[in-house]
Amino acid sequence: MQTLIIVSHPTLADSNAQRFLWESLPAEGVTWHHLESVYPDGQVDREAEQQQLLQYDRIIFQFPFYWYSSPALLKQWQDVVLTEGFAYGPDGGRLAGKEFGLVLALGVNEREYQAGGREGFTLSELTRPYQAMAKKCGMVYMPAMVVSQFDYLNDSKRKELLVAYQQYVSKDTEASLKTTENWFKIQLQSLGKAGLSEENQQLVEHLIAVLEDNREHLDDLAWTLAQMEGNQLG
Amino acid sequence: MQTLIIVSHPTLADSNAQRFLWESLPAEGVTWHHLESVYPDGQVDREAEQQQLLQYDRIIFQFPFYWYSSPALLKQWQDVVLTEGFAYGPDGGRLAGKEFGLVLALGVNEREYQAGGREGFTLSELTRPYQAMAKKCGMVYMPAMVVSQFDYLNDSKRKELLVAYQQYVSKDTEASLKTTENWFKIQLQSLGKAGLSEENQQLVEHLIAVLEDNREHLDDLAWTLAQMEGNQLG
Numbered sequence: 160m161q162t163l164i165i166v167s168h169p170t171l172a173d174s175n176a177q178r179f180l181w182e183s184l185p186a187e188g189v190t191w192h193h194l195e196s197v198y199p200d201g202q203v204d205r206e207a208e209q210q211q212l213l214q215y216d217r218i219i220f221q222f223p224f225y226w227y228s229s230p231a232l233l234k235q236w237q238d239v240v241l242t243e244g245f246a247y248g249p250d251g252g253r254l255a256g257k258e259f260g261l262v263l264a265l266g267v268n269e270r271e272y273q274a275g276g277r278e279g280f281t282l283s284e285l286t287r288p289y290q291a292m293a294k295k296c297g298m299v300y301m302p303a304m305v306v307s308q309f310d311y312l313n314d315s316k317r318k319e320l321l322v323a324y325q326q327y328v329s330k331d332t333e334a335s336l337k338t339t340e341n342w343f344k345i346q347l348q349s350l351g352k353a354g355l356s357e358e359n360q361q362l363v364e365h366l367i368a369v370l371e372d373n374r375e376h377l378d379d380l381a382w383t384l385a386q387m388e389g390n391q392l393g
Numbered sequence: 394m395q396t397l398i399i400v401s402h403p404t405l406a407d408s409n410a411q412r413f414l415w416e417s418l419p420a421e422g423v424t425w426h427h428l429e430s431v432y433p434d435g436q437v438d439r440e441a442e443q444q445q446l447l448q449y450d451r452i453i454f455q456f457p458f459y460w461y462s463s464p465a466l467l468k469q470w471q472d473v474v475l476t477e478g479f480a481y482g483p484d485g486g487r488l489a490g491k492e493f494g495l496v497l498a499l500g501v502n503e504r505e506y507q508a509g510g511r512e513g514f515t516l517s518e519l520t521r522p523y524q525a526m527a528k529k530c531g532m533v534y535m536p537a538m539v540v541s542q543f544d545y546l547n548d549s550k551r552k553e554l555l556v557a558y559q560q561y562v563s564k565d566t567e568a569s570l571k572t573t574e575n576w577f578k579i580q581l582q583s584l585g586k587a588g589l590s591e592e593n594q595q596l597v598e599h600l601i602a603v604l605e606d607n608r609e610h611l612d613d614l615a616w617t618l619a620q621m622e623g624n625q626l627g
Contacts, residue, residue, distance in 0.1 A: 225468075225471075
């Protein structure tokens with residue numbers, strides 16, 4: 160899996176959180192793309208950005224949560240790059256099926272983002288514009304990853320963060336596994352219709368059956384695991 | 394009442410909707426502040442913007458709804474101007490009590506902004522970041538004004554839009570009336586404590602009583618009006 164992390168931060172060098180995330184990156188499969196470094200004049204290159212996006216399976220927006228949204232340059236990137244005919248609309252849908260994630264760095268404790276908290280709204284509410292964007296582009300929206308008040312985290316919490324971040328940017332999700340399976344199934348089924356020999360058609364049907372058996376087995380395991388975790392907690 | 398309309402649109406001259414709104418402005422009490430004209434280089438002047446904000450009772454953000462948010466320059470404006478110590482935090486709260494409005498120009502029919510519609514989320518959901526901003530600044534959030542697919546509106550609909558816009562930018566709301574009354578009451582009450590002569594204290598108490606009577610009378614009228622509208626509709 161290939162992941163593109165689109166980072167927007169106007170003063171990246173001053174951010175301990177962003178430096179830590181950068182140092183936590185896995186060695187392979189991940190590209191770090193800091194917009195303010197690439198475009199210091201704010202002139203986003205639509206063609207280059209669109210071509211780049213097509214090469215990745217997972218697209219992540221990573222930024223400090225300024226006024227409940229991204230810094231301005233990432234918004235500019237959205238408006239320039241995600242055009243009708245590319246991201247949506249007739250002949251669009253070029254990002255459909257890719258995964259979309261958010262890595263949000265908060266200056267305020269995450270607990271404040273709830274009814275009655277100082278910020279008053281949940282992060283799920285405040286990130287609706289990104290959910291709507293993913294929906295319009297046909298992308299699979301991942302639960303956001305939140306880095307809350309990084310400078311106050313102790314070493315143990317930072318190690319947890321490192322692992323969580325590595326997984327967020329590189330680990331297959333249940334959604335990506337299912338997407339891959341479905342992709343194989345569709346490919347195999349279209350093979351079956353393409354005038355294969357009877358022997359090969361049987362092989363294809365067999366492969367599809369194996370995929371479906373595996374999926375059932377995985378779902379069973381996930382269910383059992385959830386029960387065990389429930390028992391431990393209860 | 395003085396209203397500041399902060400307009401953000403990267404290609405304002407090409408927008409029929411924005412031209413129409415500009416031509417609809419009342420002659421007095423409203424300032425049109427187009428960010429891309431004032432700051433073609435994107436360098437927002439914090440000090441000038443903050444001083445300007447203080448002179449107005451109602452602040453409006455007006456923009457085309459690009460990717461469920463504003464164009465980038467308005468976001469830049471928020472991040473530069475609405476600083477801790479001015480808009481919020483210790484010694485902040487300088488915008489508290491002002492009214493905050495949104496004028497959103499949509500390229501898509503407003504009906505699509507609902508569960509099951511093509512956009513999938515309501516405008517109230519998608520504008521949560523502005524609601525949270527108003528809350529943090531202690532501003533009174535007005536229901537948003539929506540201009541949906543302006544180019545398709547006939548003359549009659551455009552006339553309705555003109556009136557609705559003039560009212561949105563200049564008419565006292567129930568909230569602004571109550572705010573004004575409360576402001577007077579607090580002023581009058583603090584006068585009463587400031588060692589006035591007994592005669593003047595009686596005058597002040599009389600004025601407060603008149604204000605409260607007026608408010609009760611207004612509330613009664615509003616209730617009666619709502620009943621009548623209900624009967625007409627039913």
